[in-house]
Every structure is written in C-alpha cells, then in structure tokens.
Amino acid sequence: MPPFAQPHAGSLLTFAGGLLVGAFAIHVAGRYVTEFGEFEDALLTALFGAIAWALVGWVPLVGTLLALAAWVGVIKYRYPVGWGRALLVGGGAWAVAVVVVAAFGLVGLDLSAFGVPGT
Numbered sequence: 001m002p003p004f005a006q007p008h009a010g011s012l013l014t015f016a017g018g019l020l021v022g023a024f025a026i027h028v029a030g031r032y033v034t035e036f037g038e039f040e041d042a043l044l045t046a047l048f049g050a051i052a053w054a055l056v057g058w059v060p061l062v063g064t065l066l067a068l069a070a071w072v073g074v075i076k077y078r079y080p081v082g083w084g085r086a087l088l089v090g091g092g093a094w095a096v097a098v099v100v101v102a103a104f105g106l107v108g109l110d111l112s113a114f115g116v117p118g119t
Contacts, residue, residue, distance in 0.1 A: 015114065021100050022046035022093075022115035026075070029092030034079050041078060046115025049074040053117060071117055094118060 026049075027042035049071045057067035075093075076086035097113035104111045113119040 014111070017109075018112045018114035019043070019046055021104075021111055022050070022097060022113040022119075025093040025097035025100060025113055025116050025119075026089070028096045029089045030075075030079055032092060033085055033089045034081055036080055037078075045074060045078040046113075048078070050115040068117060 020043075023039065023043040023046040026045050027037065027039050030037045030042055030045075052070035052074050053067045056070050057063045059066055072083070072086045072090050075081070075089050076083060079086065079089060081089065093116050097116040097119040101111055101113055101119050
C-alpha cells in the first residue's frame, strides 16, 4: 500500500475523540431535557447530525441555517421531542461541548466535538 493511502492513526484518534466528545455533549443535554436515551443513541445522533450538516451546509448564503435546521431535525428524529425541545437539546449539547473542548484545551489536547456544530 502506498504511504499516501494508509490511514493516519492520529486522524483516526482525532475523529474518534471528537465523536466521543460530541456524543457525550448530546447525551448530557438529551438526558437533562428529555430523561431519555443511552450513550449509543447520542453517538448515532452525533454521527447522523454531522452527516446532515455536511450534506446541506455547503449551500451558498443559507447553508448554515439549513444545516442547523437539519442538525436539530436529527435530534428531533432521534429523541422523543418536538422542535422546541430539540432546540433545547441542541443548545445544551453545544454548551456542554464548549466546556469539554475548553477543558481538554487546558491540558493541551486539541479536540473538537464532532457532531455538534460550532465547537
């Protein structure tokens, strides 16, 4: 296998770490707002939310708004909530993710929260 075709272990660890941080944030917010969901639910929500964001986030002028609506729609679909509570889960997940990413930054780890926009 040529060197450029080999997966970089650091990239896989960064992806996995970011996905775990995003899932943790969604799990904490989801449990707080809905009292529902296992960590696996949050993991899938983070993954599907990131995919939804990638699919529509590129649209000029309105891509960010469409992507945010798609991300909240994934939360609404994955959790037994309406649009309002899905927005609360999303906002809570964002807040948790910001704190967790900042805490990791304090100890020198540069992670993002994959599946949580803006982190």
